[in-house]
Amino acid sequence: MAGKRILYPALLLGGFSTLATVLLVAGNLVTRDAIQERQREDLLVSLRQVVPESHYSNDLLADPLQLPGPDGTPVTIYRGTRDGQVSALAYPISSQGYAGEIRLILGLDATGKILGVRVLTHAETPGLGDGIEVAKSDWILDFNGLSLGDPPPEQWKVKKDGGRFDAFSGATITPRAVVKAIENGLVFYRQQKTRLLDPPLSKGLPVVRVEGATHE
Amino acid sequence: MSSDYRRIIKDGIWDNNIVFAQTLALCPLLAVTGTASNGLGMGLASTAVMIASGLLISLLRNLITPQVRIPVFVLIIAVLVTLTDMFLNAWLHDLHKVLGLFIPLIVTNCAILGRAESFASRNHALPALLDGLMMGLGFTLALVILGASRELLGSGTLFANAALLLGSWARFLELVLIPDYKGFLLIILPPGGFIVLGCLLAGKRLIDRAVAARRRRALEAIDTPAGEAAR
Numbered sequence: 001m002a003g004k005r006i007l008y009p010a011l012l013l014g015g016f017s018t019l020a021t022v023l024l025v026a027g028n029l030v031t032r033d034a035i036q037e038r039q040r041e042d043l044l045v046s047l048r049q050v051v052p053e054s055h056y057s058n059d060l061l062a063d064p065l066q067l068p069g070p071d072g073t074p075v076t077i078y079r080g081t082r083d084g085q086v087s088a089l090a091y092p093i094s095s096q097g098y099a100g101e102i103r104l105i106l107g108l109d110a111t112g113k114i115l116g117v118r119v120l121t122h123a124e125t126p127g128l129g130d131g132i133e134v135a136k137s138d139w140i141l142d143f144n145g146l147s148l149g150d151p152p153p154e155q156w157k158v159k160k161d162g163g164r165f166d167a168f169s170g171a172t173i174t175p176r177a178v179v180k181a182i183e184n185g186l187v188f189y190r191q192q193k194t195r196l197l198d199p200p201l202s203k204g205l206p207v208v209r210v211e212g213a214t215h216e
Numbered sequence: 217m218s219s220d221y222r223r224i225i226k227d228g229i230w231d232n233n234i235v236f237a238q239t240l241a242l243c244p245l246l247a248v249t250g251t252a253s254n255g256l257g258m259g260l261a262s263t264a265v266m267i268a269s270g271l272l273i274s275l276l277r278n279l280i281t282p283q284v285r286i287p288v289f290v291l292i293i294a295v296l297v298t299l300t301d302m303f304l305n306a307w308l309h310d311l312h313k314v315l316g317l318f319i320p321l322i323v324t325n326c327a328i329l330g331r332a333e334s335f336a337s338r339n340h341a342l343p344a345l346l347d348g349l350m351m352g353l354g355f356t357l358a359l360v361i362l363g364a365s366r367e368l369l370g371s372g373t374l375f376a377n378a379a380l381l382l383g384s385w386a387r388f389l390e391l392v393l394i395p396d397y398k399g400f401l402l403i404i405l406p407p408g409g410f411i412v413l414g415c416l417l418a419g420k421r422l423i424d425r426a427v428a429a430r431r432r433r434a435l436e437a438i439d440t441p442a443g444e445a446a447r
Contacts, residue, residue, distance in 0.1 A: 009284040016288050020295045027299045034306035041309075126250065127371070127399045 047078055047090050049134075050107030050116035055088040056080025067192055070184055077196060086110055086197045089189070092120065095181035098173040099123040102132070106185040110197060113147045117182055122174075129174035139166065139175070148186040156183045224343060228350025235358035235413075236420045240327040245359060246409035248318055250370070253378045253389075255363030256356065258318040263352025265300065265322050266331060269293050270348030273336040280337070289332045297322050314380045327355065358416075365412050370404035372397025 040061060047060050060078045069075035080088035090107045102122040107115040117140055119132050131137040142165065148156075157163025158176050167175045189196060234240050241262075248258045272292055273280075280288050301319045304312040312319075322328070331351055336344040367373055372394030378386040402408050 009281045012279070012281060013284045013287060016291050020291050023295055024298055027302045031302040031306035035302070038305065038309040042313075125401070126404050127401045 046105055046118060046120060049118050050105050051080055051088045051090050055109060057082045067195060070188055084199050086199060089196055093181045093185035095177045097122055097124050097177040098129055102177055104181055106182060108189055112189045113145060114143050117143050124174045128171040131168045132174060132178050143182060148190060221346060224347050225350050228354045233354040233358060234327040234351055235355060236417060240330060241325045243324045244321045246406060247321060249359055249363040249366055249409060250404055251367045252360055252364035252375045253381050255359030257315045257381045259356025259359040261315055261319055262322050262325055262355055265296050266328055266348040266352040267345060268296050269328055269332055270336040270344040271341055273332045274339055274341045274344030277337045289329055293328055294323055362412055362416060366403050366408055368393060370400050
């Protein structure tokens with residue numbers, strides 16, 4: 001008797017769990033490709049904001065480069081090429097803001113000059129720190145055309161710290177973090193310049209493919 | 217029967233409103249009501265889930281034994297929310313970009329489980345569906361009122377970014393009511409949510425009391441000679 005009373009609810013719960021799993025797996029299978037495609041489009045949209053299309057003639061997402069970043073974690077670099085030469089670079093940068101990590105994407109031309117920077121995600125205070133978004137203010141556009149030597153290193157700070165860049169009233173930590181992230185991104189370019197500018201077709205994918213083939 | 221449906225509608229929108237009467241679902245409520253548009257988006261997404269979960273649970277109510285009902289309800293709601301999230305992300309991606317933040321938050325809405333337990337599991341499919349719809353609309357109403365008040369006081373606009381949520385035809389909703397407003401940060405931040413919500417709850421009580429007082433006066437009028445004839 002007691003066994004029967006517990007058997008039905010147990011089977012019921014097990015059945016519902018199985019059904020839920022099946023539904024979720026099916027949902028995932030049906031939507032996975034479409035979601036990946038949408039994420040590619042989103043990525044392309046943000047890449048186009050920091051690297052104008054006139055600067056390259058290839059598919060930016062086709063052959064991304066992976067290099068170890070300043071803190072050891074790999075950084076994915078999207079490279080634009082023209083006539084077989086790397087003509088533009090875009091890669092994510094980040095730093096710690098007032099409320100968590102601020103993630104940005106930095107676009108450079110082959111000489112290391114900034115083509116554009118945009119904030120991807122942040123959790124800064126609305127009305128104070130969110131001026132770093134291009135939708136809220138033009139502040140982030142001030143970085144266009146700058147590079148590591150222009151302004152000189154001691155000027156790569158907010159005005160309050162004796163540097164060149166404006167801070168927002170009531171929010172210094174946020175712009176300070178963004179300036180720092182961009183500066184680090186430019187230092188990364190200087191350190192990895194040769195590998196970043198190495199034309200992508202001479203190495204990378206084809207070599208990997210050959211290796212894969214021999215292993216199989 | 218029709219008076220039952222009228223009761224369900226009245227309960228959902230006003231008398232037993234999730235926020236104003238039951239003070240449930242405060243987590244998603246306070247999290248998203250910085251603007252009226254966000255409130256509307258969250259409200260509509262929650263309504264969809266409430267309708268679906270109400271209908272499903274009422275159809276399955278005779279199958280589910282009391283001992284395991286809560287985990288089964290949680291499972292059903294979680295699956296619905298996750299599937300909604302996936303489908304929106306895949307096929308209505310622009311809407312998902314606006315609502316994406318809120319959709320996982322729907323599962324933190326204890327009111328959905330509350331309605332499943334207290335209404336859908338005890339009623340036929342049609343009343344359960346209507347209850348889900350009305351509770352959802354009541355919740356949407358609360359979200360929009362709270363969002364609109366905070367947006368107006370905090371940033372001087374109304375329905376900012378409504379076009380992102382509803383499409384470009386909704387641009388007429390986007391109003392700047394106070395030009396050159398410097399913003400009132402406290403209202404936008406979480407404490408402002410609590411403050412405005414407190415005022416709205418007090419306001420609902422005042423209205424209810426005024427209505428009750430008027431009804432009492434009307435009843436007293438009926439008890440006097442004119443009322444005798446009416447009986």
